[in-house]
Amino acid sequence: MSSFVDYLRARLPLVNERLAAASARPLTSEGVAVDLERYLYEPLAHFTAEGGKRVRPVLCLMGAEAAGGNAEVALAPAVAIELFQSAALIHDDIADASELRRGEPCLYKTQGVGVATNMGDLALVQVIDVVLQDAALPEERKPEVLRRLVEMELHTLEGQALDLGWARDERWDVTTDDYVYMVTSKTAWYSAASPLLIGAAAAGAGDALREGLRRVGLHAGIAFQLQDDLLNLVGDAEAQGKDFRSDITEGKRTLAVVHALENLGAAERDELVGILGSQATEAATLARAVELIELGGGIECCRDLAASEVAQAEGLAHGLEQDGLISADACELLCSMAQFFVNRAS
Helix, strand or coil: CCCHHHHHHHHHHHHHHHHHHCCCCCCCCCCCHHHHHHHHHHHHHHHHHCCCCCHHHHHHHHHHHHCCCCHHHHHHHHHHHHHHHHHHHHHHHHHHCCCEECCEECHHHHHCHHHHHHHHHHHHHHHHHHHHCCCCCCHHHHHHHHHHHHHHHHHHHHHHHHHHHHHHCCCCCCCHHHHHHHHHHHHHHHHHHHHHHHHHHHCCCCHHHHHHHHHHHHHHHHHHHHHHHHHHHHCCHHHHHHHCCHHHHCCCCCHHHHHHHHHCCHHHHHHHHHHHCCCCCCHHHHHHHHHHHHHCCHHHHHHHHHHHHHHHHHHHHHHHHHCCCCCHHHHHHHHHHHHHHHHCCC
């Protein structure tokens, strides 16, 4: 089977090279350019350069190649997706009052809230600009690519609105269906569905293939988030570091929590809600919360749904192959991607 990890490793240099070349510069060469670099451009370029696995932009290249195009035609949209990731993380850290990002103090901690917010806003501007300025992407395809980027952003913002709003209003009546809608919007669209779809659009794919890749990505993207939730609760504590069980400290409405609250008895439900609302950090308290979540079937529910979502993603990929829309190699790569999402340890 074609390995997604191998594909990721092979395409990563392309993304990193293009990302470095896409760094914005001041509009002026006058004396204030030095300050603009200090207060805006250089810290954002550093933040973006220190990114993680680059899974999202690589998926954009994968979408283009699945459609029979070359990776280069999708490089600008891939960079745009990574820039949106930078903006989202910068703004999320401010909203969540986080301390660390990628092992370093969050940008707003080192630069201040106002300056960091402005850097995130610049990244959002660059999302559009890198596509408009790209010479490799045919002009007639740019409107569709841009429309799909905006669609991705809107879905992500809707999901974030629900996630933040439920926490602000101390909502514990969120249902499993509510959670799936939220995580589909917040994570699945921009983590997998949109990158695959946008890459295919950049390569000139037709509606059927774009829609098929979007559906594969949505199911795989849900599984991606479910694995994140599981790793935070019952993964390797050493590999997770300070983030281990931080979802409990932050009182996040994950599927594991939502399902447990729907199925626990009144006393256990009240105890779990109490822990989730207390910003607890003590290891024993966090462990007790996990016990309660397991008692309510939350961990098992997460694992079962993740496996189901991967199976659906794989089935859709095989359907695209059977319909002659993608090659056997592309199908195997999509299936490997879905498996990677639920088998990763970090």
